[in-house]
Amino acid sequence: MLYPKFVYPILSLFDPEKMHILALKRLARAQEHPGFFRLQEKVFGFESPRLEVKLLGQVFKSPLGLAAGFSKGLAFESLMGFGFAFGEQGTIVPSPQEGNPLPRLHRLYRDRSLINWMGFPDEGVGPAKEASERLGKNRGYVLALNLGANKASVELGRASEDYVRLIVEFCEYADFIVINVSSPNTARLRELQGREALAELLFQVLATLDRLGTTKKVLIKIAPYPDLSWDQIDKVMDVSLAYGVDGFVATNTTLQRPLWLKSRNRNQRGGLSGRGLKLYSLKTVRYLSERLQGKVPIIAVGGIFTWGDLLEYALLGASLGESYTGFVYQGPFMVKDLKRGLDKMLEMEGIASFQEIVGSKDRYLYEKYVLGDK
Numbered sequence: 187m188l189y190p191k192f193v194y195p196i197l198s199l200f201d202p203e204k205m206h207i208l209a210l211k212r213l214a215r216a217q218e219h220p221g222f223f224r225l226q227e228k229v230f231g232f233e234s235p236r237l238e239v240k241l242l243g244q245v246f247k248s249p250l251g252l253a254a255g256f257s258k259g260l261a262f263e264s265l266m267g268f269g270f271a272f273g274e275q276g277t278i279v280p281s282p283q284e285g286n287p288l289p290r291l292h293r294l295y296r297d298r299s300l301i302n303w304m305g306f307p308d309e310g311v312g313p314a315k316e317a318s319e320r321l322g323k324n325r326g327y328v329l330a331l332n333l334g335a336n337k338a339s340v341e342l343g344r345a346s347e348d349y350v351r352l353i354v355e356f357c358e359y360a361d362f363i364v365i366n367v368s369s370p371n372t373a374r375l376r377e378l379q380g381r382e383a384l385a386e387l388l389f390q391v392l393a394t395l396d397r398l399g400t401t402k403k404v405l406i407k408i409a410p411y412p413d414l415s416w417d418q419i420d421k422v423m424d425v426s427l428a429y430g431v432d433g434f435v436a437t438n439t440t441l442q443r444p445l446w447l448k449s450r451n452r453n454q455r456g457g458l459s460g461r462g463l464k465l466y467s468l469k470t471v472r473y474l475s476e477r478l479q480g481k482v483p484i485i486a487v488g489g490i491f492t493w494g495d496l497l498e499y500a501l502l503g504a505s506l507g508e509s510y511t512g513f514v515y516q517g518p519f520m521v522k523d524l525k526r527g528l529d530k531m532l533e534m535e536g537i538a539s540f541q542e543i544v545g546s547k548d549r550y551l552y553e554k555y556v557l558g559d560k
């Protein structure tokens with residue numbers, strides 16, 4: 187309560203992107219101190235076998251992860267130390283690029299949302315690889331690498347080559363791979379979600395994995411409805427399943443602006459995340475889950491702030507959830523609070539494992555805890 191009510195309003199007086207970088211740099215420095223991770227574990231640690239999720243050939247200590255874009259590698263370990271069971275490092279692109287002009291990140295504080303038009307500012311393969319190497323193989327969390335394409339490659343119609351290169355460079359470091367074809371901030375990137383473009387991309391990606399002789403799982407991160415129509419989402423699903431994709435991350439940010447947004451920044455350019463996105467992501471997850479019928483898992487992302495939010499997604503069929511904007515506004519205790527709340531509910535209801543409720547659409551739980559949470 188202290189952070190969202192008193193600390194965040196002060197931090198929000200400063201430029202959001204500068205504050206983000208500063209916070210990561212401070213964390214990166216702090217994590218060099220011996221004992222830092224032990225202290226983090228003491229303050230933010232919470233584990234329960236009820237929360238464990240077995241999926242994608244991995245064991246996730248809980249169902250909550252850190253969404254892509256938060257860190258390309260900087261301070262990644264200490265971000266995980268706030269209690270996330272997994273995280274997506276990236277989006278990584280092959281060559282260094284600056285991203286879109288500043289300012290490109292805006293707070294919508296009253297709406298608990300953000301609008302970003304980052305456009306993958308990144309230092310490219312070299313630094314990302316150093317970061318992945320530093321993270322090592324013996325981790326207490328599951329590491330996903332989120333891969334993208336350089337602006338110039340997308341413009342030239344050569345995006346597939348970027349994804350293939352990144353798979354070759356990074357495959358060994360990742361526990362699973364997320365192919366990001368849904369950022370709204372690189373012109374024409376989202377066109378890779380079209381039937382032919384996606385088929386061509388997946389053919390290349392999966393052929394590369396075959397060639398490397400790896401069984402690493404590959405997920406596709408998609409845009410929400412109505413940025414994509416239901417028909418377009420059907421096509422993404424059909425092509426992905428035909429090519430043996432292992433799951434979906436739903437969703438990226440939206441270009442929609444719900445009418446209820448109050449903040450001054452609501453008409454800034456870019457993708458909306460947080461509370462303003464949640465309904466679009468929820469609808470997308472529900473649709474995917476109904477169509478997929480459990481064939482492959484869904485990782486939900488979009489406006490997860492509390493355990494009630496995660497429960498809502500799980501009831502609709504998401505096996506795991508991720509957060510970005512919720513973590514920004516709720517602060518460092520968000521993950522622990524969420525896990526503790528979820529675990530307590532499962533215990534009270536006599537449910538042995540979070541995995542039991544995934545896709546159950548349990549009305550009782552929904553009315554008592556999701557509606558009750560609001």
Ligand SMILES: Cc1cc2nc3c(=O)[nH]c(=O)nc-3n(C[C@H](O)[C@H](O)[C@H](O)COP(=O)(O)O)c2cc1C
Nearest residue numbers: 253254255277302437438459460488489509510511
């Ligand atoms: C500032 C910012 C940068 C982001 N960068 C990326 C990115 O590089 N790659 C990506 O796949 N998603 C990126 N995202 C999208 C998030 O991963 C997530 O899908 C989205 O914000 C919805 O989740 P949230 O409501 O919990 O924030 C970014 C989001 C924000 C706010």
